[in-house]
Amino acid sequence: MSNREVLQATELQAEGGIPEWVTAIVKLEVGDDGSGDVHFEAFQMSEICVKLFKDGVLETEIGDKDDPRLSKMRKEVVAGGKDTMEVDNDFFLVPVKISDHQVLRIEGFFYIGVLLGKNSMAVF
Secondary structure: OOHHHHHHHHHHHHHHOOOOOOEEEEEEEEOOOOOEEEEEEEEEEOHHHHHHHHOOOEOOOOOOOOOOOEEEEEEEEEEOOEEEEEEEHHHHEEEOOOOEEEEEEEOOEEEEEEEOOOOOEEEO
């Protein structure tokens, strides 16, 4: 995920106020022969990432020349045992297990249902 995607997912999770908040990325790849393949991942932003956002430590202004693999901080934080002003985006991702999935085509549109737990399902 890019730093902009991390920021957006963190902001939504922080504002949602739901401990079970899940973000999903869905990617459709179309082959040269017209065949299609769908890839998806589900994850939450770590509690520390949400706290950094709420406390105003996570930088919300992202420049065009900033490395998209890193999230900038407004003050030094400890990550990987060292003080830093930039944190690898992967540090903030917490994978969520996908129990099952189903792809449906209704009136020319594709919908993906992802079972995230006993009683949780996301539809895209």
